[in-house]
Amino acid sequence: MAAAKTARIAFIGAGTHATESLYPNIPQIPEFELVAVCDLDANKAEYWARRYGARAFTEAQAMLDEVGPAGVCVVGPPEMHYEVGLQVLERGIPVFIEKPPAPTLAGAQELAEGARAAGTWGMVGFMKRFAPANVVAKEYMASGEFQRLSSITLIHSAGPYEDLRRMLMFNGIHMIDLSRYFGGEVVELFAYAFEAEPGLRTVSVALSFADGAVGQLNLNSGQHWRDCFEQVYISGAGAGILIDASRTVEVMAAGRRFAACDGLELYGWSGRYYVSGNMAGWAAGGHYTRGYWGELARFARAVAGLEPPAPTIEDGVAAMRLIDAIIESATTGRPLKV
Structure with missing residues (x-):
């Protein structure tokens, strides 16, 4: 060989x-x-x-x-x-x-x-683009069952930050990049920011994507570093994807149903991929599952x-441009073309 x-x-x-x-x-x-x-x-x-x-x-x-x-x-x-x-x-x-x-x-x-x-x-x-759960979600989005993207919601909560820019640059930038990874280019946004107390900062951003889909990005520093929270929900046309902490992904669609359930009033069906606690070795560890x-x-x-290389420096430029736009929108109280 x-x-x-x-x-x-x-x-x-x-x-x-x-x-x-x-x-x-x-x-x-x-x-x-x-x-x-x-x-x-x-x-x-x-x-x-x-x-x-x-x-x-x-x-x-x-x-x-x-x-x-x-x-x-x-x-x-x-x-x-x-x-x-x-x-x-x-x-x-x-x-x-x-x-x-x-x-x-x-x-x-x-x-x-x-x-x-x-x-x-x-x-x-x-x-996070390489976390297996996100890779699976991206693959399913390209399937005919998902059809086209309609909306995406990204939530992340971490520990205290001194100011909004640092929170966006050092932690929020991951979710900002995921918004582009799943949704494509952002063309317009509107951001609200709030400082509840020193170190506790929040920002909520409405996103408009080039293909017409919409999104919501919610970031805050109201938790502690030992227990961050992260979720992404992606809606298609007749299908949805829930990603929990870049570790599990659940696909909710009629095509995922595994039984006819005749005569039963049952709601909700899905296919779930996750990192099993029974796994041993490299694939069970955070180095692999986090990407x-x-x-x-x-x-x-x-x-x-x-x-080919990906994500590129150009993707880094796009994320930094969105950070500047979020801060400007939150400061001026106006929507901003990106």
């Missing part, structure tokens, strides 16, 4: 999110060959490089010069995504950057332009030329 095609990939950033949510996926991705780890903290770089059999660096440019990776992952604060991401792209190297892709919309646009100018591409870490494995596998396969 021929060996799997691999991509030599370097990782810049060895902080908590990178090492707890992303690095553990690498051994499970045949196409991902980790060749270098770079972090300003030499101890972190050396520890994680040794653990994954890679070389350690504390300076990104030196790492790029010496290792010459085929792709680079950049995971840290948004300022780092922007600054280091540009340095990587300028060399013509594909880059995976975590969300948000930059501190500002202008910065995200500069990254997209940098990729185009260098003849390369970039991906943004919208991992972290999927996004890194897609990046490695794209670097290896096996699949």
